[in-house]
Amino acid sequence: MSAFTDRVDTALADRNLKIAVERTAGTAEAKRTIAVEAFPDFERARDRAAAIKDHVIANLGLYLERFEANAVAAGAKVHWARTADEACEIVIGICKAANARSVARSKSMLGEEIGLPHALEAAGITRIETDLAEHIIQLADERPSHIIWPAMHKTREQVSVLFKAKHRDPHQEETIAAMAESARRHLREGMLAADVGISGANFLVADSGAVCTVTNEGNAELSLVPPRVHIVTAGIEKIVPSMGHAVHMLRMLSRSATGAALSQYTTFYTGPRRPGDRDGPEEMHIVLVDNGRTMMRETGLAKMLRCIRCGACMNHCVVFRQIGGHAYGATYPGPMGAVLTPAFDGLAKNRDLPNACTLNGKCQEVCPVRIPLPTLLRGWREKSWREGLEPTSLRAGLGTWAWFARRPALYRAATASTLRAMRLMGRGGWLSKLPLAGAWTEHRDMPKPAAQSFMAQYKKGRRS
Amino acid sequence: MTPTPPRVALFVTCLVDMIRPQIGFAAIRALEAAGCEVVVPDAQTCCGQPALNSGDRDTAADLAKRAIAMLEPFDHVVIPSGSCAATVRVHYPEILEHDAEWGPRAIALAARTFEILAYLDEVRGWKPEGVALDATGTYHDSCSGLRELGIKRQPRRLLAAVEGLSLAPLAGAETCCGFGGTFCVKYPAISNAIVAEKATAIDATGADLLLAGDLGCLMNMAGKLNREGSKVRAFHAVELLAGMGDGPAIGEEA
Ligand code: SF4
Numbered sequence: 001m002s003a004f005t006d007r008v009d010t011a012l013a014d015r016n017l018k019i020a021v022e023r024t025a026g027t028a029e030a031k032r033t034i035a036v037e038a039f040p041d042f043e044r045a046r047d048r049a050a051a052i053k054d055h056v057i058a059n060l061g062l063y064l065e066r067f068e069a070n071a072v073a074a075g076a077k078v079h080w081a082r083t084a085d086e087a088c089e090i091v092i093g094i095c096k097a098a099n100a101r102s103v104a105r106s107k108s109m110l111g112e113e114i115g116l117p118h119a120l121e122a123a124g125i126t127r128i129e130t131d132l133a134e135h136i137i138q139l140a141d142e143r144p145s146h147i148i149w150p151a152m153h154k155t156r157e158q159v160s161v162l163f164k165a166k167h168r169d170p171h172q173e174e175t176i177a178a179m180a181e182s183a184r185r186h187l188r189e190g191m192l193a194a195d196v197g198i199s200g201a202n203f204l205v206a207d208s209g210a211v212c213t214v215t216n217e218g219n220a221e222l223s224l225v226p227p228r229v230h231i232v233t234a235g236i237e238k239i240v241p242s243m244g245h246a247v248h249m250l251r252m253l254s255r256s257a258t259g260a261a262l263s264q265y266t267t268f269y270t271g272p273r274r275p276g277d278r279d280g281p282e283e284m285h286i287v288l289v290d291n292g293r294t295m296m297r298e299t300g301l302a303k304m305l306r307c308i309r310c311g312a313c314m315n316h317c318v319v320f321r322q323i324g325g326h327a328y329g330a331t332y333p334g335p336m337g338a339v340l341t342p343a344f345d346g347l348a349k350n351r352d353l354p355n356a357c358t359l360n361g362k363c364q365e366v367c368p369v370r371i372p373l374p375t376l377l378r379g380w381r382e383k384s385w386r387e388g389l390e391p392t393s394l395r396a397g398l399g400t401w402a403w404f405a406r407r408p409a410l411y412r413a414a415t416a417s418t419l420r421a422m423r424l425m426g427r428g429g430w431l432s433k434l435p436l437a438g439a440w441t442e443h444r445d446m447p448k449p450a451a452q453s454f455m456a457q458y459k460k461g462r463r464s
Numbered sequence: 465m466t467p468t469p470p471r472v473a474l475f476v477t478c479l480v481d482m483i484r485p486q487i488g489f490a491a492i493r494a495l496e497a498a499g500c501e502v503v504v505p506d507a508q509t510c511c512g513q514p515a516l517n518s519g520d521r522d523t524a525a526d527l528a529k530r531a532i533a534m535l536e537p538f539d540h541v542v543i544p545s546g547s548c549a550a551t552v553r554v555h556y557p558e559i560l561e562h563d564a565e566w567g568p569r570a571i572a573l574a575a576r577t578f579e580i581l582a583y584l585d586e587v588r589g590w591k592p593e594g595v596a597l598d599a600t601g602t603y604h605d606s607c608s609g610l611r612e613l614g615i616k617r618q619p620r621r622l623l624a625a626v627e628g629l630s631l632a633p634l635a636g637a638e639t640c641c642g643f644g645g646t647f648c649v650k651y652p653a654i655s656n657a658i659v660a661e662k663a664t665a666i667d668a669t670g671a672d673l674l675l676a677g678d679l680g681c682l683m684n685m686a687g688k689l690n691r692e693g694s695k696v697r698a699f700h701a702v703e704l705l706a707g708m709g710d711g712p713a714i715g716e717e718a
């Protein structure tokens with residue numbers, strides 16, 4: 001058994017998980033459908049979104065330089081990181097230079113990707129996660145299971161128990177409002193006391209050097225404006241040419257993610273506090289992270305760099321809906337994670353991910369930037385096959401099948417004897433136990449095959 | 465003057481060949497009723513989909529070339545399966561994209577290859593005549609047919625012409641049943657969780673019959689329904705259209 005299938009078994013045995021995932025993903029699915037129907041010409045908007053990203057990815061250097069120049073002109077400091085470790089080092093270095101004891105973090109998947117929570121801990125810096133779901137995860141000492149709702153694997157009942165145990169001044173009533181209030185009291189103290197605020201970026205706007213974040217809780221604003229230093233960590237593919245492009249992408253992002261027309265809070269940060277400003281950080285640092293993205297661009301995964309991390313693909317994925325995000329064993333779960341994880345973390349360790357997919361195409365159908373996820377997953381399967389990572393049993397089975405499929409006469413003889421053997425094991429019209437097909441018959445019956453194949457009957461003259 | 469009937473090659477798919485030949489014969493009946501001359505090429509085996517989806521591109525390309533050479537002489541190629549038809553229509557041209565000789569031949573064949581329900585409805589403009597069945601059915605939209613070939617209204621239009629048959633809406637009709645070719649045997653636990661939900665949704669329609677256009681999905685759903693003791697009977701849609709809906713359903717003894 002692979003580690004993946006172990007995690008799958010654990011997930012499938014967890015009734016709470018199924019309930020929790022279904023609540024959130026089911027609601028998101030329904031809301032997205034309504035939002036998309038109300039969007040005038042959503043299909044053209046998707047084409048435009050995909051074209052914007054493709055253009056930027058093809059001209060990445062140009063737009064990154066433009067972004068850097070404008071960000072610097074606005075007073076920010078721009079850093080470049082090739083790897084996850086380099087990115088963490090840069091962030092820790094900035095924190096240390098600012099004598100920071102505590103940082104407030106606004107949700108960022110890139111932060112998770114580069115292992116920033118762990119790096120901060122190793123450096124002895126107190127971290128407070130300010131996104132409500134990330135806060136839940138931090139209290140439970142877990143990892144996110146979804147890119148939009150990191151705590152989607154938990155039911156509100158489980159969260160209530162957690163808050164009661166971990167908040168200083170916990171909620172008394174079992175209502176969502178009371179629970180949110182308890183989290184608010186707890187989080188605000190940390191936000192206001194933090195020396196550094198760290199955020200990700202939903203978009204980097206090249207022509208102004210602005211960084212855009214979206215949240216539904218306003219926690220980004222509250223954790224980035226009061227501290228003395230604001231650090232942004234962002235993947236280099238987050239760039240868009242201008243504000244107009246950013247707005248188009250924002251419309252696609254929020255509708256695909258939650259079905260909302262726009263997120264509750266959308267903020268553009270351009271540089272640190274200026275003379276005369278009443279608030280804002282004294283320093284703003286932007287860390288631009290590659291971590292495999294340039295390599296993806298050059299190895300057939302350029303289209304994956306279109307991803308705007310909306311989560312629609314996982315919300316609509318039959319596999320994700322059954323196993324949740326943790327089973328993927330990586331920062332990014334679901335269909336997009338199954339494409340990204342082998343790129344970031346190696347195929348050998350993660351060959352299950354591109355395989356554990358029915359290739360039903362729903363993810364591609366909902367992706368706002370039209371990423372051909374099934375095609376990219378097939379691409380990983382081919383690489384895995386070429387590199388000999390696929391199990392020997394599968395290779396042998398398919399090899400035999402293909403050998404016969406190339407030889408029609410032998411194929412007919414082989415199918416005839418297989419059919420005879422299979423029929424011997426049937427009761428009524430069904431087979432409920434079959435050697436070599438245990439994976440099928442463990443859970444479902446198999447219709448008893450025909451006494452004679454179609455081709456045999458047809459050749460004997462049956463026509464209809 | 466009646467136009468010359470098209471010479472149509474019927475590619476039956478390996479599952480139809482072995483598990484449910486009735487689908488092949490139903491296809492012949494319906495195609496002939498729709499004015500086609502049907503030929504069943506002798507050398508056919510498997511379209512290569514299992515190899516393609518397992519990452520064995522060389523084998524898939526090899527089987528694709530064989531199929532192309534075999535099917536080229538016909539006016540049209542018709543396949544009673546959305547996923548096999550999509551393999552020929554969508555994936556053969558992709559697999560052979562960089563092959564100067566076979567690439568163009570794959571594209572030409574793809575343009576003349578159809579899934580049977582789409583062919584009967586769209587290309588032949590056919591409707592079953594005098595076919596009656598007193599039953600309530602429910603239709604599952606198999607993923608490849610739906611998303612790669614745009615098959616959605618065609619089967620419903622055709623089935624509406626079967627007298628006495630009514631269709632009950634299926635919640636999540638477009639949601640994958642968890643078959644996924646080799647997926648169901650590579651990851652049986654996940655596949656089972658998916659098909660279990662599907663079976664519950666099918667039972668909840670109150671329909672007597674489960675209909676679809678792909679035998680793989682049908683075997684998966686019918687096998688689960690039978691294991692759970694459900695009374696819903698499963699047929700390929702073309703069996704009903706050919707007037708064979710009163711025969712044994714999938715998994716029933718003849
Ligand atoms: S792959 Fe597409 S649907 Fe999935 S998160 Fe990225 S943009 Fe959204």
